Amino acid sequence: MTQIPVLELQRLSHVYVNDKGASLAVEGIDLAIARGEFISLVGPSGCGKTTILSLLAGLFPPTSGKVLLNGNQVNGPSEKVGYMLQQDYLFPWRTIRDNAAVGLEINGTRSKVTMKAVEEWLVELGLEGSSEKYPHELSGGMRQRVALARTLVTEPEVLLLDEPFSALDLHIKLQLEDLVVRTLQRLGKTAVLVTHDLAEAVAMSDRVIVLGRNPGHIRSEFIVPEEIRAVSPMTARKLSRFQSVFEELWAELDAVDEGGDSNE
Numbered sequence: 001m002t003q004i005p006v007l008e009l010q011r012l013s014h015v016y017v018n019d020k021g022a023s024l025a026v027e028g029i030d031l032a033i034a035r036g037e038f039i040s041l042v043g044p045s046g047c048g049k050t051t052i053l054s055l056l057a058g059l060f061p062p063t064s065g066k067v068l069l070n071g072n073q074v075n076g077p078s079e080k081v082g083y084m085l086q087q088d089y090l091f092p093w094r095t096i097r098d099n100a101a102v103g104l105e106i107n108g109t110r111s112k113v114t115m116k117a118v119e120e121w122l123v124e125l126g127l128e129g130s131s132e133k134y135p136h137e138l139s140g141g142m143r144q145r146v147a148l149a150r151t152l153v154t155e156p157e158v159l160l161l162d163e164p165f166s167a168l169d170l171h172i173k174l175q176l177e178d179l180v181v182r183t184l185q186r187l188g189k190t191a192v193l194v195t196h197d198l199a200e201a202v203a204m205s206d207r208v209i210v211l212g213r214n215p216g217h218i219r220s221e222f223i224v225p226e227e228i229r230a231v232s233p234m235t236a237r238k239l240s241r242f243q244s245v246f247e248e249l250w251a252e253l254d255a256v257d258e259g260g261d262s263n264e
């Protein structure tokens with residue numbers, strides 16, 4: 001029961017400093033994420049979602065407070081943390097196989113064995129027969145699957161997902177939500193998803209964290225009912241309970257935006 005959280009944010013604050021001065025992006029964030037948990041961060045534009053993910057990824061140090069990974073302070077990027085973004089950042093001149101191997105190359109672990117894993121992931125994620133193709137030959141949804149394969153093949157413990165589905169057509173997005181949840185559950189991975197789609201957050205997560213802004217802070221937290229968690233995102237959306245949780249979350253976000261200047 002008293003397992004160390006995979007990720008922990010302790011009194012985390014971040015100030016961006018640039019030529020226009022200093023701005024407090026997030027303040028006093030406390031959050032513990034358990035192994036295998038799927039968390040979503042939701043909130044208005046500018047409330048610090050991407051900043052929090054960047055701090056979790058160790059891309060830059062927080063101004064104050066700490067990020068702990070398995071109890072150890074994060075001091076930079078780690079192979080244990082994978083990142084997936086809205087844009088797939090595939091290299092147009094590389095084949096799908098070689099794109100999916102980029103993370104391995106960065107980690108210096110590309111080998112016959114890991115390249116076999118690349119092929120297996122491509123098949124697992126429904127990209128059989130695409131290895132020799134180039135990104136322009138694939139649809140947006142397929143390209144995001146390549147990005148997922150590229151992330152998973154490095155075997156991260158934690159996946160950070162910054163709106164990875166938001167540029168996709170609805171039915172492709174729903175399919176990918178199912179695929180991601182199923183895959184991460186099977187592997188027991190921990191995930192932190194940033195999304196502005198509340199239905200997506202409820203359908204995919206164990207817990208939804210609502211952020212407020214000026215400066216970014218945690219406003220409230222929703223535990224998704226077991227009934228919804230027990231089924232796939234696609235099935236979850238059809239439950240009547242889903243609608244009531246969605247509405248509760250919606251009301252909470254509406255409250256965040258009260259008097260705000262949201263443009264999302």
Ligand code: ADP
Pocket residue numbers: 016017018023024025043044045046047048049050051052216
């Ligand atoms: P979100 O992802 O929730 O939209 P961000 O984390 O991108 O929010 O941004 C949080 C706040 O920090 C915003 O006010 C934004 O303008 C500011 N910010 C983000 N990145 C930078 C940066 N590199 N330099 C200065 N300010 C930034």
Ligand code: MG
Pocket residue numbers: 049050051
């Ligand atoms: Mg963002």
